[in-house]
Each structure stands twice: as structure tokens, then as C-alpha cells.
Amino acid sequence: MRHIISILIENESGALSRVSGLFSARGYNIESLTVAPTEDASLSRMTLVTRGNDEIIEQITKQLNKLIDVVKLIDLADAPHIERELMLVKIKTNQETREEVKRMVDIFRGKIIDVTTASYVVEMTGQPSKLDAFIHGFEEDSIIEVVRSGPTGISRGEKGLHL
Amino acid sequence: MELSGGHILVQCLKDEGVEFIFGYPGGSVLHIYDAIFHQDDVKHILVRHEQGATHSADAYARATGKPGVVLVTSGPGATNAVTGIATAYMDSIPMVIISGQVPSPVIGSDAFQEVDTVGITRPCVKHNFLVKDVNDIAETIKKAFYLATTGRPGPVLVDIPKDITDPNIKVPYKYPKKISMRSYNPVVIGHKGQIKRAVEVLLAAQRPMIYSGGGVILGEGHKELTELTQMLGYPITNTLMGLGGYPATDKQFLGMLGMHGTYEANMAMHESDVILAVGARFDDRVTGKLTEFCPYAKIIHIDVDPSSISKTVRVDIPIVGEVKPVLEQMIELVKESKLKPSKPALEAWWQLIESWRSINCLDYDRGSLFIKPQFVIEQLYEVTNGDAYITSDVGQHQMYAAQYYHFDKPRRWINSGGLGTMGFGLPAAIGVKLAFPDADVACVTGEASIQMCIQELSTALQYHTPVKIINLNNRYMGMVRQWQEFSYQSRYSQSYMDTIPEFVKLAEAYGHVGIRVEKPADVRPALQEAFAMKDRTVFLDFITDRTENVYPMIEAGKGHHDMKLRVAPGTPLDRELS
Numbered sequence: 049m050r051h052i053i054s055i056l057i058e059n060e061s062g063a064l065s066r067v068s069g070l071f072s073a074r075g076y077n078i079e080s081l082t083v084a085p086t087e088d089a090s091l092s093r094m095t096l097v098t099r100g101n102d103e104i105i106e107q108i109t110k111q112l113n114k115l116i117d118v119v120k121l122i123d124l125a126d127a128p129h130i131e132r133e134l135m136l137v138k139i140k141t142n143q144e145t146r147e148e149v150k151r152m153v154d155i156f157r158g159k160i161i162d163v164t165t166a167s168y169v170v171e172m173t174g175q176p177s178k179l180d181a182f183i184h185g186f187e188e189d190s191i192i193e194v195v196r197s198g199p200t201g202i203s204r205g206e207k208g209l210h211l
Numbered sequence: 212m213e214l215s216g217g218h219i220l221v222q223c224l225k226d227e228g229v230e231f232i233f234g235y236p237g238g239s240v241l242h243i244y245d246a247i248f249h250q251d252d253v254k255h256i257l258v259r260h261e262q263g264a265t266h267s268a269d270a271y272a273r274a275t276g277k278p279g280v281v282l283v284t285s286g287p288g289a290t291n292a293v294t295g296i297a298t299a300y301m302d303s304i305p306m307v308i309i310s311g312q313v314p315s316p317v318i319g320s321d322a323f324q325e326v327d328t329v330g331i332t333r334p335c336v337k338h339n340f341l342v343k344d345v346n347d348i349a350e351t352i353k354k355a356f357y358l359a360t361t362g363r364p365g366p367v368l369v370d371i372p373k374d375i376t377d378p379n380i381k382v383p384y385k386y387p388k389k390i391s392m393r394s395y396n397p398v399v400i401g402h403k404g405q406i407k408r409a410v411e412v413l414l415a416a417q418r419p420m421i422y423s424g425g426g427v428i429l430g431e432g433h434k435e436l437t438e439l440t441q442m443l444g445y446p447i448t449n450t451l452m453g454l455g456g457y458p459a460t461d462k463q464f465l466g467m468l469g470m471h472g473t474y475e476a477n478m479a480m481h482e483s484d485v486i487l488a489v490g491a492r493f494d495d496r497v498t499g500k501l502t503e504f505c506p507y508a509k510i511i512h513i514d515v516d517p518s519s520i521s522k523t524v525r526v527d528i529p530i531v532g533e534v535k536p537v538l539e540q541m542i543e544l545v546k547e548s549k550l551k552p553s554k555p556a557l558e559a560w561w562q563l564i565e566s567w568r569s570i571n572c573l574d575y576d577r578g579s580l581f582i583k584p585q586f587v588i589e590q591l592y593e594v595t596n597g598d599a600y601i602t603s604d605v606g607q608h609q610m611y612a613a614q615y616y617h618f619d620k621p622r623r624w625i626n627s628g629g630l631g632t633m634g635f636g637l638p639a640a641i642g643v644k645l646a647f648p649d650a651d652v653a654c655v656t657g658e659a660s661i662q663m664c665i666q667e668l669s670t671a672l673q674y675h676t677p678v679k680i681i682n683l684n685n686r687y688m689g690m691v692r693q694w695q696e697f698s699y700q701s702r703y704s705q706s707y708m709d710t711i712p713e714f715v716k717l718a719e720a721y722g723h724v725g726i727r728v729e730k731p732a733d734v735r736p737a738l739q740e741a742f743a744m745k746d747r748t749v750f751l752d753f754i755t756d757r758t759e760n761v762y763p764m765i766e767a768g769k770g771h772h773d774m775k776l777r778v779a780p781g782t783p784l785d786r787e788l789s
Contacts, residue, residue, distance in 0.1 A: 057394075058394055061341070062329060062330075062333075062341070065330070065333065066333060069333055069334060073334050103521070103525075106521065107518065107521075107522060110517050110518035110520075111518050113517070113518075114516070114517075114518050116337070116338040116358060116392070116394060116395050117338075117394055118394060119393055119394040211393065
């Protein structure tokens with residue numbers, strides 16, 4: 049099962065390596081990891097996507113909680129939540145394909161944020177599956193570069209992950 | 212009061228009530244050592260290798276319950292300490308390690324004696340800090356002691372760059388009285404509902420078993436454990452780390468369990484229907500094959516660390532909390548409960564256990580012409596009236612000590628259980644002797660292990676820590692040889708050393724007494740002679756039967772009921788090494 053673990057962690061140097069080190073030391077896998085400071089500069093918010101059966105996920109959350117720098121965490125997959133990922137894609141274009149690419153971008157509600165005679169840079173957010181679908185809509189050799197942030201997420205409803 | 216960083220650090224240790232620092236000086240800690248020079252309250256113990264410092268501090272903590280303190284320099288000082296830090300981490304021993312670091316401005320430039328100490332130690336400490344400002348020293352040290360000693364204890368490292376202890380930079384000093392951390396709130400008392408459920412299940416058991424570990428020792432829960440166990444009349448076993456948590460000479464005690472546990476303890480675990488695990492972590496050396504572990508039992512598990520619960524074995528009733536208050540809560544509920552343990556069921560259960568016990572699985576050939584290692588430990592037990600502090604190294608001798616020295620009190624059995632660190636025993640004995648100068652302290656070791664930290668014999672002389680070294684010398688790395696005998700058709704690959712030093716001369720060279728013992732009849736007199744020399748460190752070199760193996764044994768990948776015993780019924784006890 050895929051799980052999205054959202055972590056509030058002290059914004060200290062080395063905090064990120066404590067988390068990533070834990071995963072490598074205990075043989076858990078990380079599909080993606082995003083991290084940035086929150087509105088409270090002393091805290092960072094980390095979103096970590098991992099896979100495992102219930103026992104493994106239970107151990108992962110316990111081991112994360114055991115890290116002294118971890119203040120709080122939740123498994124977003126436990127309840128309704130919103131998940132978004134940012135993607136930047138550089139796509140080859142020419143006179144013939146420009147219109148078609150633009151239509152695709154519109155269908156996926158992306159934005160073209162850089163244009164040259166031979167390329168577009170497209171910005172797109174959404175569920176990871178939507179971003180996958182967009183990429184699959186192109187011939188492989190027309191994609192110059194793909195940059196993805198990895199998913200980040202928030203729970204639905206009025207409750208939030210804070211101190 | 213304005214002080215420099217070095218003086219602040221030493222003052223913090225004083226204010227924390229630290230008695231000893233085990234350390235070794237070097238470039239990046241010179242300012243700190245100068246501050247140490249100016250005072251007498253905190254006594255510095257100069258070891259001969261940083262690994263020795265960590266083991267001595269660790270054993271001091273194990274014996275006293277107070278945190279051990281280590282001071283090492285940057286680079287090799289810190290890397291040499293890593294083995295000892297990992298040893299303490301695996302056994303949850305409270306320890307504070309202060310390491311020097313190269314000056315802040317040159318961190319990251321591959322400066323002389325620079326390593327990323329915080330990075331290297333991260334996986335084997337409870338937490339670590341890099342101090343970046345002299346104003347942060349006091350609070351960081353307070354946090355380090357707080358973290359090391361609360362919740363599930365463990366080593367905490369504080370890395371201090373040299374410029375932070377600069378004698379020319381002075382700042383106001385105040386040691387915080389209390390500290391709280393928003394990200395760290397260990398649970399103390401257990402969940403009432405869970406404890407109630409646990410007591411109900413425990414009282415309804417037909418074939419109950421109590422299995423307790425190092426958490427009982429660390430959490431000072433031995434009195435409560437003993438009270439509860441005796442109140443219920445249930446059988447109890449201890450892990451290697453838990454020995455002394457319940458009096459070993461009591462009839463309800465079935466001995467140690469696990470790979471080299473007794474037949475009765477392992478069989479009782481296997482057949483049990485309710486297991487109460489107290490401060491134990493279901494280590495692989497205890498469980499054997501996981502799919503065959505306690506197949507009929509409901510498991511209740513008390514542990515202060517939530518991540519220990521259901522880590523390897525699925526637990527039915529988890530109770531997160533400190534062992535002592537949880538056991539107190541349980542005792543109250545058992546007293547109040549109308550339900551009582553079933554007498555007929557318990558009688559039948561004890562009958563079965565006695566039948567396992569009657570196999571006498573720890574028996575060995577007492578008529579041998581060679582010194583049997585088990586015999587040495589039995590004699591050691593008698594000569595010290597069972598009241599010595601026993602430290603050990605790692606291997607066969609460690610198992611013999613655990614099996615044949617009966618620990619009635621907690622904190623008397625000091626060994627590296629989790630990491631299995633050879634070289635632990637001698638520096639550990641020194642640490643214990645410093646804490647309890649009037650007590651008998653013996654280090655049970657082997658000719659391979661002792662050589663891993665033998666240089667600490669010099670420390671023992673300098674600080675006058677007269678310990679007794681019980682060297683079970685079988686001219687083999689015994690445990691390695693045993694596995695090679697069982698699993699590799701006796702191909703003794705590199706488990707033998709053909710240049711073993713003359714330990715008597717070696718002991719004498721270090722300024723101690725050495726005694727070589729070759730005959731069984733000389734074992735007891737030699738021990739008596741050694742312990743009579745109250746103010747001398749004595750190295751007893753016992754030349755033991757080199758064919759002897761540790762039994763019983765659960766070989767890797769087997770269950771508790773599938774044990775290798777010393778002999779099949781009807782065969783003689785003695786046997787030749789193939």
C-alpha cells in the first residue's frame with residue numbers, strides 16, 4: 049500500500065538526514081520526499097511517500113516518531129486528503145506541433161511558462177497520476193526534460209497538522 | 212558569572228553531578244582539558260584507547276544507573292569511540308559523549324583530524340548535537356543528559372568545535388534547572404484500559420509465562436517484577452540483558468531463554484498460552500525462528516518504547532509505559548481482582564515444567580581431567596558468594612557466565628548483549644570498580660576477547676581499580692569454533708590463534724599479578740588467592756578444555772522446542788573434538 053506521511057520536524061540542520069538515514073538504515077523505501085519550512089520558521093514540513101504493508105508502515109511511523117526532532121506526524125492515507133505534485137516539462141516543438149502541444153496543455157490545465165522557437169516549458173500541478181498521463185500523451189523523443197517535486201498533501205476538513 | 216566555553220562545559224558536568232569523565236585528550240579538546248586541569252570535582256579517567264573510555268562509562272552507567280560521561284577528541288578520537296557508542300545504543304544505556312570538533316570556520320574543509328562525527332554517529336545514538344555557539348553549551352548539555360536518561364535511555368553525543376571552547380571568549384553561565392522539548396515527551400504510566408485487559412488475560416491463563424528483559428533493570432522495576440511474579444506463582448525467564456531482574460536462585464526462575472537458554476525456559480515459552488513480556492524486545496537471539504515463536508500464546512508486552520512493540524513479533528496487548536509504574540498498576544489490579552489464577556491449571560503447568568527441568572540441561576562432565584569453563588564460573592560464584600559484579604566479553608565465556616553465575620540482584624551482570632562487542636569486559640570492569648571500590652568485580656573473558664582492549668590494564672593500574680580477570684583460555688575463538696563445528700563440518704577457518712601471549716607475563720608487565728591455572732583442583736584455590744588480594748588486579752589464565760561447547764543451543768532458523776542438548780540420553784557426557 050502507498051502511504052503519504054506528513055511530518056512536522058524541527059527546522060534544524062541535519063533533520064532531513066535523520067529521516068532519510070532512518071529509511072536507508074532500516075531498509076524502508078522512500079518514493080519521494082519534499083521538505084520546506086512552514087509559516088513557523090522553527091518548523092519544517094516534510095511529505096514522504098512510501099510503500100509497505102500495515103506492519104511496515106506502523107514501524108515506519110513509530111520509528112519516525114522516535115526521532116527526537118520529529119514533533120508530529122500523520123499518515124494522510126488514513127483519511128480523506130488532497131495530494132498535489134508540481135511538474136515542469138520541457139517539450140520539443142516546431143511549426144507543426146506547437147498548436148497540438150498547446151491544446152494538450154490546456155486539456156490538462158497546465159501553463160506554458162517559457163517559449164523558444166524549438167521548445168515550450170510547461171508547468172503543471174495535480175495528482176501524480178494526472179502528471180503521468182500528460183507525459184504519456186507525448187512521443188518519448190519530444191520530451192527534453194521532466195522535473196517533478198514529488199507529491200505533497202494536506203488533509204480535508206477543518207483539522208490540521210500543527211503544534 | 213562569565214566563563215569560557217571549556218569552563219562552561221566542565222561546570223555543566225559538575226552541576227549535573229558527574230563523578231567521572233572517561234576520556235583521552237587531543238587537539239580539538241585542549242581548551243576543555245585545560246578547564247579540567249583547574250578543578251577536582253569531576254575526576255577524569257585517562258584511558259588508553261577511546262573504545263575503552265566508552266565501555267568504562269557504559270559499565271559505570273549499567274552498574275549505578277547514572278549516566279556515563281565520555282570525552283574524546285575529533286577525528287580518530289570520535290571514530291574510536293563509535294564501537295562503544297553503538298554498544299550502549301543497542302543496550303539502551305544512558306551515556307553522554309562529548310567530542311571535540313575542528314574549529315567552525317574550517318568544518319567541511321577536510322581539516323586535520325576532521326570527520327563528520329554527527330553524521331557518523333547518527334545511526335547509533337539516541338540523538339546528537341553540534342554546538343554552534345558558546346551561548347548554547349549549557350542548554351545543549353542539559354538536553355543531552357535529559358534525553359540520555361529519560362524514556363528509553365541511550366547515548367547522546369555533543370560535538371563541540373574548538374573555537375566554541377576558546378578561553379578568550381567568555382559569556383554568562385547559568386545551568387538550566389529543567390528542560391522541556393516540544394518534540395520529546397516520553398510516556399511514563401501505562402494506559403489503564405490496556406493494563407486492565409492485560410491483568411484479565413494474565414489471571415485467566417492456563418500455562419502462563421513471564422519473560423523479562425533489560426528494561427526491568429534500566430527502569431528499576433525488579434522489586435515490582437518480583438512481587439508480581441511471586442504473587443501470581445507463575446514461572447519466569449530472563450533475557451541475557453534481564454538477568455538479575457528476578458532472583459536467579461528462586462524456584463520460580465527457569466533460567467535464561469533463547470539461543471543458549473535453558474531447556475525448561477524455552478520449552479515453557481513454546482508451550483505457554485499467555486506471555487507477559489516486560490521490558491524485553493523480542494530479539495532474534497531470544498525468539499529463534501519467528502514463525503515458530505510461542506505458537507499458542509497471547510502476548511502482553513510492556514515497553515517504554517512504542518517502536519519495540521510489534522516490531523518482530525505481533526503483540527496482542529501492548530502497554531506503552533515505564534516498567535515500574537506499569538507493574539505497580541498491575542499489582543494493584545491483581546490484588547483487587549476477584550479472579551485468581553487457576554490452581555489446578557498452574558499445578559499441572561509446573562509439573563510439566565519440572566519434567567523439563569529434570570533433564571538438567573546445564574549439566575556437564577564434572578570428572579574431566581581438563582578444566583571445564585562451566586566449573587570455573589561455578590567456583591567463581593561460590594568464592595564470591597554470588598555477590599560480585601561480573602562483566603563479560605563476548606563469546607562462549609559470556610554464555611557460561613550467564614548460565615552458571617546466578618544473579619540475584621539487578622545491575623550485577625554487565626555485558627554487551629545487543630551489539631556483542633568483544634573487548635567490552637575489561638574496560639567495563641574498570642568502570643564498575645570505580646563506582647564501587649569496595650565490591651568484588653570480575654571480568655569473565657576469553658583469550659581472544661581480552662586482547663581487543665588489553666591496553667586498559669594500564670588504566671587499571673593508574674586508577675587503582677583492582678579487578679579480577681577470569682580468562683577462560685581455550686586457545687580458540689570458542690563461539691566461532693563452535694559454529695564452525697556445527698555448521699561447517701569443523702572447518703576451523705581463522706578461529707584459532709597460534710601466537711597467544713603469555714598472559715601471566717603480560718599482566719606482570721602492566722604491573723599486575725598473573726596466575727596460570729591448568730588443573731581443575733587448582734581452580735578454587737587460585738580464585739580464593741586472587742580475591743584475597745584486595746588491592747591488586749589479578750589476571751587468572753585458566754587453561755580450559757578446548758573442545759567444550761555451549762549447550763543447550765537453538766541453531767539459527769529453529770524454534771524454541773527444537774534445541775540441541777549437550778548429549779542425547781544414554782550417551783556419555785564427555786566427547787572428543789572431531
